[in-house]
Amino acid sequence: MVDIVAIALSGIEAAQQQLAITASNIANASNPNYSVESVEVAAVPGTDGGSAGVQVLGVRRATVPFVNPQINHEQAAESYATAFSQIVQTAETYLAPQSGPDLAQSIQDLLNQFLSLSGSPEDLSLREGVLTSAQQLAQQSQSIDSGLANVAGNALAGLPATVAQVNDYTAQLAKLNFEITQASSQGVAGGATAAALLDQRDSIAQSLAGLIGAQMDSQGNVSLGGVPLVSGSTSFNLSLVSDSTGNHLEVNLPYGVLTPPNNTVGGQVGGILNAIDAVSELRQRVNHYIDGVASAINSQQALGYDLNGNPGGALFVVPSGDGPIAMQSGFVPDNFAAASSPAGVPGDGSNAAAIGQIQNLGGVDSDFPNANAQQAWAQLTADFGLTVETANTQQTQAQALLQSLEQLKTSVTGVSVNQELTQMLEYLNTLQAAGRAVSVGLNLVEYLIQNL
């Protein structure tokens, strides 16, 4: 008879723990980072082959081990594409400004002015017009160059803060690994704590994947391109190194410094690093293009004679490397070499016409040997446009996939209030049965009081 009370009490104790977990589940029903928990109970065998009650084995946390790495992978892909896309889209605005002509239109405008000048080479107002167009082109070249440099520079300036955030996350993960080991070693008592810590760890691992594309294994160890960032309860500091060869990351390990290959760096940091490279390459290509056009104009200028019968001088300063062009200092309208001979034949605008014809010349930009200036620009901007478009598509796809994976995870780890309700009804039955068993014990004591 006393066994009944013992069984009842073990049931109450189990129900009490189950209720605490249910309360935690319901309180976190709207928390996307919470995994539903349950209490594992087992029957305790009695001496006579029956049951001596129930025993709480531990707290079980719902997990989807095969989905978490997928989510982290897609989070990294989504963050990469978002960061990359934002930067390259900003860069793209310099190729196709919302108002005013783009670089190719400015070139076209300048070369058309030369064609007009060829009809009236002595017309000073026409010469003034050509000079104004040339100045605008040089200014636009410098504006695009500095704009693209700023886009890359601003992106780079934000990286140290992101890397610091990565270090903060890896330190948190190392601490959580330690706490999870501690909580797990406490058995049933630490079960709920360990489950909550595992949820925290999963959430931080996803954020970390979003920042840098690092993947966490089931033990909480994190690596990036084979280089450890977290090993058990130890984290290793990540730093950004920018030198003449570019930007790369370094991890300070006890036995030295290791560099995760740039192509293994994903997430936001990877997106920014690659976008900086893409923008730098674009800047170089734009400068190469305008340098080619400016050099062609200068070369043709050199073949003609100006209004005073002097050999044509350079209109633009073209840097030896790929850089933006500038106006030749002291260049005045008289210096345009419209004529082909020094004799100053009245009305000789043949060299100005030749300069104007550069717009039909193939291979002005050596990157596009078969294209004239307009076609080369169209190709250059289309190439970069494809980069932007691909990034946007990848971002959209990664977002959709991430959302669908998170829904899949929630369907397993999310809290179903209906299910919790059903379980609470079971606990209520357990409590009521236990209450009756205690009443039986009470009746016994009443009997003893009255009869002893």
Added chain:
Amino acid sequence: MPLAACLGTIEEAWQTRARLEEVVSRLAEPEPPARAELLALRKELKNVEYAVGVLSGIVRERIGALSHREGDPADG
């Protein structure tokens, strides 16, 4: 009885149960349990019974509250 006191009583119920077991085992002995001891045990058991009743009431109340709750995404 507040919930904390109720849970405390249930936690201590194992001691009550051990005392009950011990009292029952002494019934066959020449000197049976004293009346005062039995009265104290009865008081403890009534406390446990009451605590279980309170806990059941709380669970019933929560079930009632949850039944009026909007469905969650995980409920489909």
